[in-house]
Amino acid sequence: MVDVAREAGVALRTVSRVVNQDSTVGPELVQRVRTAIATLGYRPDERARHLRLGVTGTLGAAVRQLSHVNPVLRAVERAARAADLMVLAASTEDDETLERHVVESMCRRRFDGIVLEPIGDDHGYLVPELEAGLSLVAVDRPVLGLDVDCVLSDNRSGIETAYRHLVRHGHDRIAYIGDDERIYTARERARAFRECVTAHGGTLDTMLHTGQVESGRIREAVRAALGGPAPATAIVTGNAQLSVEVLRHLGTDAVDVALIGFDDSELATLLRPDLTVIAQDTDAIGSTAIDMLRARIADPATEVRQVTVPVELIVRGSGEVPPGP
Amino acid sequence: MVDVAREAGVALRTVSRVVNQDSTVGPELVQRVRTAIATLGYRPDERARHLRLGVTGTLGAAVRQLSHVNPVLRAVERAARAADLMVLAASTEDDETLERHVVESMCRRRFDGIVLEPIGDDHGYLVPELEAGLSLVAVDRPVLGLDVDCVLSDNRSGIETAYRHLVRHGHDRIAYIGDDERIYTARERARAFRECVTAHGGTLDTMLHTGQVESGRIREAVRAALGGPAPATAIVTGNAQLSVEVLRHLGTDAVDVALIGFDDSELATLLRPDLTVIAQDTDAIGSTAIDMLRARIADPATEVRQVTVPVELIVRGSGEVPPGP
DNA sequence: ACCTTTCGAGATAACGTTATCTCAGCTTGG
DNA sequence: CCAAGCTGAGATAACGTTATCTCGAAAGGT
Structure with missing residues (x-):
């Protein structure tokens, strides 16, 4: 900047004024400074600017x-x-x-x-x-x-909405496969799910599965939910990644089980049937x-x-x- | 920093030395400066540091x-x-x-x-x-x-590999559905595809479709490739997003058409059959x-x-x- | 003609760091 | 016992900006 000032034959402050489009500088000097900036390839340094400005x-x-x-x-x-x-x-x-x-x-x-x-x-x-x-x-x-x-996001009412939706479609045995409850959102969603089950007079036994998103765990969760004497007829997943994993392990059973995923995603409309989701805004x-x-x-x-x-x-x-x- | 120096009763430079773990400062002063930093809640300003350091x-x-x-x-x-x-x-x-x-x-x-x-x-x-x-x-x-x-990435040899792979599996009518050729990668891949077709003595007629990734266009491209008197028996897609779109529009035909996608993705193993891809490193x-x-x-x-x-x-x-x- | 206002532009001092130089007080070796 | 070296710490000057103050000159009012 000091070089530009020298080149243009003006004061340092005037260069600053030109750079900042200050109106109090005459058109001739503006021109001189502009050309000096161009010939010297001057580029302003935001570090200094920010330091000064705060x-x-x-x-x-x-x-x-x-x-x-x-x-x-x-x-x-x-x-x-x-x-x-x-x-x-x-x-x-x-x-x-x-x-x-x-x-x-x-x-x-x-x-x-x-x-x-x-x-x-x-x-x-x-x-x-x-x-x-x-x-x-x-x-x-x-x-x-x-x-x-x-x-x-209103995680709790998302889960509640999904649960009620499934109940309204005749489901009674609804499973939840969610993320690790050390994560806040996973905790909230799992808690809401527990409350839904309790409120509907159900039991959790093989219906709630939370933990890390790991292929083996999801496979076991799906198997546990759909197996046993009273298998789930619907599954709610805890996030988009889990929807993918659950679908992967459902395989051809996917058409027989109702599924609602938390989070909308690109693949929601890629599948048959398309995926019903709880979408965050x-x-x-x-x-x-x-x-x-x-x-x-x-x-x-x-x-x-x-x-x-x-x-x-x-x-x-x-x-x-x-x-x- | 100057406040810290005053509080600790040392010179400015000494505070800087302590902050930068300079060894040339006595243990007693280090301690004094440390406590001064803590009591005053001093946080170093990288803007100034970067300005000075370059x-x-x-x-x-x-x-x-x-x-x-x-x-x-x-x-x-x-x-x-x-x-x-x-x-x-x-x-x-x-x-x-x-x-x-x-x-x-x-x-x-x-x-x-x-x-x-x-x-x-x-x-x-x-x-x-x-x-x-x-x-x-x-x-x-x-x-x-x-x-x-x-x-x-070696876009051209990716397309060539895919093409050869399909030919080796008996395909003769292979279609390419790609992105807008204003994009470099799309251009490279389309060009490579054209060369493959020409080298194998084929014609392009309904086999090459490039343009923006837009649902309607992809639907038409798929229809054009699979329709007509000599329909394609295999499709190569130009990127991961296009693979998704093409699959969406293939619908139930997906199992009858060979498909190789450019770019690996999470959904590649979600589908039946799993998606063969050209993966970038x-x-x-x-x-x-x-x-x-x-x-x-x-x-x-x-x-x-x-x-x-x-x-x-x-x-x-x-x-x-x-x-x- | 003189005082006041306005306007354009320069000098100088920050902003918060670190590098360089300096210097006082020690050691150390001959 | 003194010159030479080392060591810890301070003073000062940058780094590249912009804000504030100042000042000369032109313009306007009585």
Whole structure:
């Protein structure tokens, strides 16, 4: 910049003014500076700019896996772009240590705010950052033990809706195959399922299967649910990945068992019959997250909010298969 | 930092030394500084650090869609992490304007290097950045018209392998349904397919269908390929998304037509029969990209390289269906 | 003609780091 | 016992921006 100033024969400050489209600089000098910038190949350095300004115009997104389907992240990017903020994302790989590493890096880089898919139960490392003024919003799962903005899906009523839907279609023996209950969403959904079964006067015995998404476990879960003296006639799955695994192991039985999957996905309409799902409103989640984050950045004293976004039952066929004999 | 220094009763430089684990500071002062840091809640500011140091320890990844399955990006993150570099990613949404915006933002932030999935044919905006010392590596597609490091899959031999495989299984009428040929990979694959057909003395008539991935178009393509006086007995698809669409429209005919998909995916083993695919070596692509980028960052005079990574035929059943009567 | 306002542009001081230089106080070897 | 080396720590100057203050000159009002 100082070189540009010398080349154009103006003061440093004037170059800054031209770069920032300040109107208080005469057209002739503007031209001189412009050509100097071009000949010297000057590119402004945002690091210095951000240092001086205090803000970076950047939001961080720390998500489980960048390279996985994540419609919430897409909505987050869109909403941020609309607000002229850049989103830079990194994966936490479902690893608490890595999450901490990523979030702390973003803090040291002084991102204006962070959208986080929190992992695990201990987020104590966030306390000093929050005290130091970090703006944070959690999506998909809350930050347990900390009073932080968050946007969640209505997991419980999603499961309840699925359950009621199956009951209405005549099912009595309904199984749930879910993710590891150490994960918040899995815990919520499993809990809701238990309550549904109890409320309908049923028993859980072979009807509830949660644990890691691992092919062998899913195979056993499917076998247990469909075997025995009183086999399930319907299955609810805990997330999109589990729907895939369950379908894989159902094989040709898939047409005889009613199935409702949590999460909509591309393959839902690829199958015969098409997959009935509980769909999350990912667009709403993403844009709400950005709204809340912007509000907090604008005024750190904003009251902490926990927003729950409704889910929707999408009827496609697999959930309407009647119970067998 | 100056507050910490005052609190600890030491010089500014000493705080910096403690923060950076410099050994030339006495244990007593280290302790004093540590407690001062804790009581004041001091967090180092990487913006200033990077400004002073010149490097940022950060790589940018500009990819089509963060929130889509992208195993190359995963490999890129892994490899960068192993080299103690942080990857921050952003979506270009397959939009040339947005790509430029994203890349230029990363340049102004002085990222040490950028991994780019280039879009479109005009990357002129990169020229001044490259002259100013930008380290860039293109993945999946080359940067046309510019001499830039890149890592590509061997698209042509992938198509050739698929074609030969089908011929070996007795097919004679083989159709190709591909993506829009404005996209580099789609162009390469379609071209290779044309050459295969010509080399085998066939004609293209209803055998080649390229264009945007749009449900209606795919339906027509499938219908055209399988209809008429000499219907195709086998189909090769141009990417994973197209495999899904083609399967969707094949419906129950799926078992009678041999199918080989470009790109492996989760659903390949979900179907009956399982999907035979041409799989890209995404791990190799990602780690090679990071290797090349690191080499260029270390020495900007490194010779520009274009690396082609082999693809692999994975036989699963759908590609081994014999031709019908 | 003189005072006041307005406007364009320069000087200087931050922003929060680290590198370089300096220096005082020790050791150490002859 | 002193010069030479080492060692721990401070002073100062960058890195590349922008905000604030200042100032000269032109314009406008009485």
